[in-house]
Amino acid sequence: MVVSPGMAAEGGGVDPGSIQITRDPAGDADRPLTVGDSVRVTAAWSVPDGTVAGHRFTLELPDVFSTVNVTPFALETASGESMGECAVTGTPPVLACTLNSSVEGKSNVHGALWAGVRASKATDSTSVDVVLDGGQTRSVPLPGGGGIVPRDTGTEPSTPAEPTPPIERFQKWGENYLAKGEGFWWKVAVPSSEWPDDGTSPLTIVDRIGEGSPHRFLDPAAYPGPQWAPYLEQSCDADPDRYPRVVGDRSLARWTVSPDGGTMTVEVDRALAQKAGVEGACAIRVNYITRPTGEVRAGDTFRNSASVNRLVTSSRIVLSGSGGGTAEGDEVGRFSVAKSVTGAAAALVAPGTEFHARYRADGYEDGTLNVAFDGTEAVSPWFRVGTRVLVGEVDLPVVPGVEWGDVRILVDGVEHGPGAEFVIAAGRTMVVELVNTADPEATVEVPVEPEPEVEVPGEPVVPEPEPEVEVPGEPVVPEPEPEVEVPGEPVVPEVEPEVPGEPAEPELETEVPVEPAPEQPDGETTEPPSPLDPHVEPEPEDPGAPADPGDPTAPVVPEPPARVPGAPDGGRITPAATTRLASTGTESAPPAVVGLAALMLGAVAIAVDRRRRRAAERADA
Structure with a gap:
């Protein structure tokens, strides 16, 4: 593991x-x-x-x-x-x-x-x-x-001391003293043969910073200590026993550094050479310091060039590291987790709400990344390239008013469903996005059961009377008196008035069939008996539907017609004039009167039947 x-x-x-x-x-x-x-x-x-x-x-x-x-x-x-x-x-x-x-x-x-x-x-x-x-x-x-x-102790050192180089020509070299904080220590040696031959002019040495890594001449007043101050050294290498190395008088030389630190000028009095005794057998060595202007690395190269008259000599210092090392490792990758919420109730999810992504990586321990709903990302540890990772969401937070839908997981923009499986890529951070749908929470109605009524013993329960519904009675339509047919005026049947408050029902037309009377031998036609004829008995009423005298819907029995003066009781009424021819040998009622009476009786029967049905419907209701 x-x-x-x-x-x-x-x-x-x-x-x-x-x-x-x-x-x-x-x-x-x-x-x-x-x-x-x-x-x-x-x-x-x-x-x-x-x-x-x-x-x-x-x-x-x-x-x-x-x-x-x-x-x-x-x-x-x-x-x-x-x-x-x-x-x-x-x-x-x-x-x-x-x-x-x-x-x-x-x-x-x-x-x-x-x-x-x-x-x-x-x-x-x-x-x-x-x-x-x-x-x-x-x-x-x-x-x-x-x-x-x-x-x-007399034991020879493992590393012999560096011999002093003979000064037979104009030359320059340097040493690295960065470990002690001084910088680069430069030395310029000029044999007496290169001095001016007029006997009075000073020896002038000009040193300039060369190409390469940047460094600058250190001003003499800023040297780290008296022992490191720039100085002259007289050397008579031809005969060391006779002419020992002598540190020259610093008053016999002047050091000048340019404002940018890129040039050092040294003027040496000729009297210093004369102190050596034998002209031409000795040399002058000038020592001074430069320092790097930035951080240094192994391999950095520092150069400068000194000139005396027409002679120019250069030197350089190449830095070696204080050590060395190697490194190696296996390629790895990782993933990050971000959170987004969609849906009608997304606004109810407060910024900063924390969600949890659980992952499982082959060869590693399981882990959980906590990601806040504020646009930030949670980053996983590093895993070896090729590691198979499974990511899912667990423990969704409870948000009032929100019902969570299934989570969708996107890896580098590709949807993988509720659980995402992917392989770690080299040197990459794969982007995993958890997308949740926030739906409004459904309201559940809880039925309320009515409280049972408690019957108190000894107190009878009186049912509340149902409210009476007042049914407006239908107006009583008086029976129209039979009209006497007036010659030249058509008879118009009366129309039953509509009862207010009730919808009008369509009138049913009752067709009364009229059977033609058999022809008489003399050509006369027998007319039907008149309802007004006292000798004609009326048809008996339906014994199953007796009329209630107090019922407003009962039909009104018309009163017998008034007696006409001059006519005996029970006798016929003969109109004074008629448009018909006089009948011979037979008494008959006028046909118009008979038809009108039959029509009126049919209408009355229909109205009575309608009222009875309505009364029955109200009673059932």
Whole structure:
């Protein structure tokens, strides 16, 4: 099981068991170190997955060593990519490494490093203690098994002293003293043969900063101390015993630095050469300092050129690192999670509401990313390239008035449904978006059951009377008196008036069939009996429907017609005049009167029947 990068603690650095101290260059393994010898410290290093840019680890050496070179060096991959930078600084020396953003695209990041220091103090101990991050101490043996031997014991140093170069020509060189804070120490030597031959003119040396990494001449008043101040050195190399090295009087020279720091001019009085005794056998050496104007790196090159009369000489200093190192790691990738809400109730979700994305990665421990609904993203740890990851949403928050729909998950803009599965890509942060639909919460109606009525014993329950509905009675239509047919005027039957408050029903036309009377032998037609004839008995009424005298809907029985003067009781009424021919031998009623009476009786019967039906419907209702 691989430790989850999300659970890995920020740490790592130099492996304590890998630290070694050796002679540089490697020499006799049985001979102890001598003060002044160069020493190399080597170690392996690693950091856990999930380490980010800016992570720093250190290794502190004891004070028996001193810093030689403070130039940083890179921790490089096989392809030349830098994953961090280290440097040795301070007293006692401290090796410190700072990683860059390249580690964020890798897992299993590790490598090796070395740093150069110098043995500066004698010790009888065969081992020294080094201190790692967090105060952890580790004892490391010294090479040769005999500690560090002082130089004054007569034992030859491992590194012989640099001989003084003979000054036979105009020349220039430099040394790197950055470890002690001075800068670059430049020296210009001019043999007496190059001095002006007039015997009075001073020797003028002009030094200019050349192309390359930027540095500037240090003003003499700003030198770090009297021992480092610019000075003249007279050397008679032809006969050292007779003409020893003499530090010249600084009053015999003038140093001038240009305002931009790019030029140094030195004027040397000729009297300094005369003090040497034999003209032509000695030389003058001028010493001064330049300092870099920015950060320095291994490989930086600093140049300048000095001139005397027509002679020009140049020199350069190429910085070597205070050590070196390697780095490597596996390609990795990761994913980020963002949140969005849609739907009719999306406005009810307050900004900052927290949602939870649960993920499962092959070979790693499961984890949860908490993402707020405010536009921010939650970023996962790093995973090896090719790792299969499954992401889903869990524990949706409760928001009043919101009913959540199914979540949709988009990976790099492609929808994957409620659960998204994808593969980690190299050096990429894949974008996962959780999209929720917020619907308005449905209102559930709870039926309210009526409270049961409690019957109190002894008190009879009186039902409430139903309200009476007043039914307006139909107006009584008086029976029209039979009209006497007037010659020349047509008889118009009366129309039954509509009862107010009730919808009018369509009148039913009753067709009374008239059977023709058989023809008489003399050509006369027998007319039907008149309803007014007292000798004609009326048809008996329906015994199942007796008329109620108090019922307003009962038909009104018409009164018998008034007796006509001059007619006996029960006799016929003979009109005074008629348009018909006089009948012979037979008494008959006028046909118009008979038809009118039959029509009126039919209308009355229909009206009575209608009233009865309405009364029955009201009673049923």
